[in-house]
Amino acid sequence: MTPERAIVAWCPDWPIRAGAAEAGVDLEAEIAVVEAGVVAACSAAARAAGVRRGLRIREAQARCATLTVLPANPAADARHFEPVLLALEAGIPTVQVARPGVVVIRAQGPTRYFGGEAEAADAVLGLLAAAGVPEARVGLADGPFAAEQAARSTTAARRSRIVPLGGSAAFLAPLPVALTGLPELTQVLAKLGVRTLGAFAALPVDQVRDRFGPSGEAAHRVAAGLDARRVVPRTAPKDRDARIEFEPPLDRVDQIAFALRRTAEGFLDALTADLAVCTGLTVEITTEDGGVRRRTWLHPRSFTPLDVVDRVRWQLTGVGVEELSAAVTAVRLTPENVDAAANHEQGLWGGGPDERIHHALSRVQSMLGHEAVLTATVGGGRLVADRRVLAPWGERAAPQRDPERPWPGRLPGFSPASVLGDRPDVAVLDPAGETVAVDERGMPSGPPAGFVPPGSSSRLLVTAWAGPWPVDERWWDPAAARSVHRLQVVAGDGSAWLLCFESGRWWAEARYD
Amino acid sequence: MFEDEGVSLSAVQLAPEERARTVEQLQAQIRAMQATGLGARTLPTRPELAPLLPGGALKAGVAYAVPDSLTLAMLLMAGPSAAGGWCAAIGVPDFGIEAAAGFGVDLDRLVLVPEPGEAWLAVAAQVADVLPVVLLRPPARAAAGEAARLASRLRQRGSTLLVLGPWAQAEATLEIETTSWTGIGTGSGYLAGRDVRIAVTARDIRTVHPVRIRDDAWSIGEADLWAEQPARRRLEAV
Numbered sequence: 001m002t003p004e005r006a007i008v009a010w011c012p013d014w015p016i017r018a019g020a021a022e023a024g025v026d027l028e029a030e031i032a033v034v035e036a037g038v039v040a041a042c043s044a045a046a047r048a049a050g051v052r053r054g055l056r057i058r059e060a061q062a063r064c065a066t067l068t069v070l071p072a073n074p075a076a077d078a079r080h081f082e083p084v085l086l087a088l089e090a091g092i093p094t095v096q097v098a099r100p101g102v103v104v105i106r107a108q109g110p111t112r113y114f115g116g117e118a119e120a121a122d123a124v125l126g127l128l129a130a131a132g133v134p135e136a137r138v139g140l141a142d143g144p145f146a147a148e149q150a151a152r153s154t155t156a157a158r159r160s161r162i163v164p165l166g167g168s169a170a171f172l173a174p175l176p177v178a179l180t181g182l183p184e185l186t187q188v189l190a191k192l193g194v195r196t197l198g199a200f201a202a203l204p205v206d207q208v209r210d211r212f213g214p215s216g217e218a219a220h221r222v223a224a225g226l227d228a229r230r231v232v233p234r235t236a237p238k239d240r241d242a243r244i245e246f247e248p249p250l251d252r253v254d255q256i257a258f259a260l261r262r263t264a265e266g267f268l269d270a271l272t273a274d275l276a277v278c279t280g281l282t283v284e285i286t287t288e289d290g291g292v293r294r295r296t297w298l299h300p301r302s303f304t305p306l307d308v309v310d311r312v313r314w315q316l317t318g319v320g321v322e323e324l325s326a327a328v329t330a331v332r333l334t335p336e337n338v339d340a341a342a343n344h345e346q347g348l349w350g351g352g353p354d355e356r357i358h359h360a361l362s363r364v365q366s367m368l369g370h371e372a373v374l375t376a377t378v379g380g381g382r383l384v385a386d387r388r389v390l391a392p393w394g395e396r397a398a399p400q401r402d403p404e405r406p407w408p409g410r411l412p413g414f415s416p417a418s419v420l421g422d423r424p425d426v427a428v429l430d431p432a433g434e435t436v437a438v439d440e441r442g443m444p445s446g447p448p449a450g451f452v453p454p455g456s457s458s459r460l461l462v463t464a465w466a467g468p469w470p471v472d473e474r475w476w477d478p479a480a481a482r483s484v485h486r487l488q489v490v491a492g493d494g495s496a497w498l499l500c501f502e503s504g505r506w507w508a509e510a511r512y513d
Numbered sequence: 514m515f516e517d518e519g520v521s522l523s524a525v526q527l528a529p530e531e532r533a534r535t536v537e538q539l540q541a542q543i544r545a546m547q548a549t550g551l552g553a554r555t556l557p558t559r560p561e562l563a564p565l566l567p568g569g570a571l572k573a574g575v576a577y578a579v580p581d582s583l584t585l586a587m588l589l590m591a592g593p594s595a596a597g598g599w600c601a602a603i604g605v606p607d608f609g610i611e612a613a614a615g616f617g618v619d620l621d622r623l624v625l626v627p628e629p630g631e632a633w634l635a636v637a638a639q640v641a642d643v644l645p646v647v648l649l650r651p652p653a654r655a656a657a658g659e660a661a662r663l664a665s666r667l668r669q670r671g672s673t674l675l676v677l678g679p680w681a682q683a684e685a686t687l688e689i690e691t692t693s694w695t696g697i698g699t700g701s702g703y704l705a706g707r708d709v710r711i712a713v714t715a716r717d718i719r720t721v722h723p724v725r726i727r728d729d730a731w732s733i734g735e736a737d738l739w740a741e742q743p744a745r746r747r748l749e750a751v
Binding site (some may be wrong): 163222356357359360361363364367368371373374375376377378384387388390393411412414415416417418419420421446465466488490494496510511512513 | 543581582583584585599606607608609610611612613614615620623624625626627628629630632635638639640642643689691692693694696697698699700701702703704705706707
């Protein structure tokens with residue numbers, strides 16, 4: 001594939017600009033942005049004082065006593081670059097962001113539109129100057145890599161450089177190999193006496209592939225001026241949030257739900273207009289006392305306006321509470337997951353039985369609350385209750401722990417049918433009528449002979465028992481540590497139980513019924 | 514005509530209480546011979562359980578009572594669930610999903626409503642509208658009218674209700690009569706299996722079937738198998 005002509009616009013020292021704006025420091029001062037203990041970027045004043053990229057902080061401060069050191073903040077860099085990008089996109093719509101401060105533009109369109117490559121480069125410079133970056137540089141060459149090197153080779157006096165068609169290899173030849181951005185390759189090539197891109201490009205391609213693999217081969221192609229990477233223009237994200245404010249603040253759930261109906265419809269209509277549906281939604285509720293309740297809701301298919309209102313209502317109240325603790329001033333709906341509507345279209349004859357099931361269960365959810373209808377999966381763990389992972393209907397039940405792992409200490413044989421979540425107290429008695437205790441070595445103080453089931457006062461005979469088996473979990477974490485001894489007993493009435501002994505107390509974990 | 518009957522009965526000279534018992538027996542026989550519905554639909558049933566049930570399979574649109582055993586309810590659920598049906602468990606917060614999966618209930622098609630609260634009948638009706646098998650533990654006794662309304666809804670929708678408790682309109686009541694555990698000693702082994710005798714009461718006729726449940730596999734034993742093995746019979750007395 002032949003490289004396509006690319007324009008690279010470079011805003012020098014962008015981390016410095018963004019960092020200075022973020023920290024409120026004068027751009028003309030000596031500033032250095034530091035990442036991992038070394039200088040990643042420095043301002044012109046700092047450079048004049050002898051600060052260079054790659055210096056350790058201590059040494060940079062020794063060279064320039066008035067140096068302001070800022071931590072690297074990629075998020076702030078991107079945030080401050082966004083207005084510049086929007087201004088550039090107003091003139092040239094197909095822009096790809098390589099990183100904050102460097103954008104790549106496919107040259108073909110602007111060249112034709114502005115009537116020549118030099119004119120296109122000037123137009124880019126003009127747009128950036130209007131956006132508040134008058135010191136931006138522009139390079140135009142075959143492929144993004146050569147274009148970026150061209151932009152970096154410009155001077156303050158002549159801020160654009162155009163490498164003629166097919167001239168990229170010759171332009172790149174004298175540049176150092178380190179520009180490939182592969183430290184290992186650079187090191188090995190330096191030992192072999194290959195120090196420039198031109199010398200690297202002259203190596204036979206199959207030997208480079210054998211020695212350095214696919215990434216080395218790609219770097220070799222780039223060095224030879226055959227950078228085949230295409231420019232993929234970004235699609236500007238649209239603001240799809242919907243927000244409704246209540247003045248005066250509302251304190252009744254039904255009022256809020258009623259007022260929200262229109263907003264929810266508008267919110268989803270905007271998505272529908274772009275042939276998209278919302279499958280995940282974040283609802284942010286602001287209350288009068290300044291509190292913000294935020295929660296993300298997932299939907300197994302896609303939200304309808306009624307579903308959105310339901311989610312807000314569930315978030316506003318626990319089950320059955322109509323009055324709110326504080327009046328609500330605003331509700332904001334943000335789509336978390338958006339999918340193409342084509343993936344969610346119903347078949348010609350409707351969605352089949354699953355659609356009906358979903359509707360009926362959603363109705364039960366709106367009667368009882370979101371967490372009232374659950375789906376279950378088997379999770380990892382040792383106690384029976386740990387192995388049960390429940391998730392509200394419509395959300396994914398993702399076990400955090402893998403049930404397929406060995407879990408030494410888990411119960412062999414039968415799984416008990418009834419898992420008693422509330423850990424009811426029971427009594428296990430030895431033949432003398434004393435409570436059986438388990439010592440730290442896991443030995444019972446006597447054979448279990450009597451058993452008092454939960455919620456009963458009558459004592460049953462133990463006809464068979466097994467254990468106790470120790471479970472000593474997460475002893476390294478005091479908050480989650482658990483040390484129990486488990487015992488299976490069969491009582492005289494034929495019932496079988498799984499019991500736990502924990503810090504002097506017996507409780508029933510499960511029943512086999 | 515009625516007089517004729519009266520005469521013939523009086524001719525046999527039955528004591529009043531014996532007469533009442535005979536009438537009761539005859540009525541039970543008539544009920545047993547009558548079909549409850551025309552061409553009642555059946556649900557896929559585990560072949561091991563089918564002989565226990567009246568009609569040889571789980572019927573759609575009726576209720577079964579399983580008063581004391583979640584295991585039995587899970588076994589009944591397993592057939593329809595393995596054949597692709599959805600199941601729900603309402604009011605059963607202690608439903609052991611791992612045991613259910615072991616018996617053959619597909620967890621991907623299982624819905625739990627652990628705390629239906631006061632609205633349990635409405636929730637059961639709502640769910641029974643769309644799911645073929647609904648397991649319900651009633652927190653209170655249902656009023657006769659409410660239960661009849663649910664029964665007609667079941668009949669109309671062809672859903673099967675499994676009730677963990679007594680249920681007046683039950684097609685059959687399944688109970689575990691006796692159970693004996695295997696694999697566990699005194700201080701040794703672990704619960705590896707159980708032999709149970711399941712008592713099925715359908716229209717006042719009570720039959721008892723031995724069933725053996727092992728780790729994941731389970732099977733129906735022959736009735737005389739028990740007689741041949743005195744050792745197991747001794748266990749049975751537990």
